[in-house]
Amino acid sequence: MAMSEPFLAIDWGTTNRRVYLIENGMVRHTERDDAGAAKISDFEREIAAIRQRHGDYPVLMAGMVGSSIGWQETPYVPAPAGMKELASTLHYIDERTAIVPGMSWQAPDGRCDVMRGEEVQLLGAHAAGLVPEEAVLCQPGTHCKWAWLGGNGVERFVTAMTGELFAMLRQHSLLRPQLGGDVADGDAFRAGVAQGQHRDLAASLFGIRAAAMLDALSDADAASYASGVLIGADVANRMEHDKVGRVYILADVYLGTLYASAIAALGGDSVLIDSHETFVAGISTIRELQE
CATH class of the missing domain: 3.30.420.300 (2-keto-3-deoxy-galactonokinase, substrate binding domain)
Structure with a gap:
């Protein structure tokens, strides 16, 4: 052919x-x-x-x-x-x-x-x-992929259920009433990223419920904050455990921007590429x- x-x-x-x-x-x-x-x-x-x-x-x-x-x-x-x-x-x-x-x-x-x-x-x-031939790539989504490219192609990779966890929280968890808003890159999202870097997800997520009860977090900001916690934990783990510097993000602009924001907030550098x-x-x- x-x-x-x-x-x-x-x-x-x-x-x-x-x-x-x-x-x-x-x-x-x-x-x-x-x-x-x-x-x-x-x-x-x-x-x-x-x-x-x-x-x-x-x-x-x-x-x-x-x-x-x-x-x-x-x-x-x-x-x-x-x-x-x-x-x-x-x-x-x-x-x-x-x-x-x-x-x-x-x-x-x-x-x-x-x-x-x-x-x-x-x-x-x-x-x-x-x-480049040697690079760290991130593909955000329901199951976020992190991959390391080298001379042999994809050398290794890891999958994080970041997007699926957010969907489950939004649809089935105690937090459901609070997570109906849109997710946007702003102060609430970046505050969630800062919390997520501690990688104490069980406690951090319940904190969203407690913050609502104490009028410390509005429902309008809760979805962005929760997304920031999950993405922040994912990114922080890669940056600390795998010593990631520059990350090439394969995604659409919306989701790619969230990951780029989290990476920047945690001291990294990223390039957004059309998947x-x-x-x-x-x-x-x-x-x-x-x-």
Whole structure:
């Protein structure tokens, strides 16, 4: 298959997906919807519909489509690993449809970690020339990824359930009545970051309830403060335990700004990068290496 031939790349998460029509590394068209892997029962029909909308091109997918809740479960590639390892272990549904494998890591202390989809963005950041060969990258989200790039690609990584914890607190915890407001980078968020750096989460989070009872924290500020506590704890741990200096943040502007603010408040430096750009660079490189 010549690289001039267009192909369809799909970043297929649990709750959302984004489809890209790519030709010679350039995005000709894209669409985003909420048809995540957890909502699909007939993936073959979905792919047929995508080809009908965008063209009958080869398809290369990444993310939860390759998980136990996706189309077909694909094995993880153990880190350290780079583009060549991903491209050489693609899982083919048929000769024109393939899934990028996820990546796994087992730390010396026995802690295990996995990811699906993020590896394309992480390696794509370097492929696009947006980060140096050796760099620390952060991908905020429901499950925040921190990854260390080196000469072998992704050398190691760690996942923090920061976003999921915030969602659980907002929906199911004692703090639910207080956390209905918007999260914004301001005084309340940065106060939460300062509290979060102590990493005493159980006590810090209950303190939000107590502060409301004592009129020391308004409900309008509570969500920002709680988010700051969680993000602050995550960032502080990485900066102290892993001696992180400059961090390259792969995210949209909203979430990326929150992490950049927390990193700056705790004495670090960051660069915000568009995660969609890195996905396109990563998936295009893997496609090229198929040849």
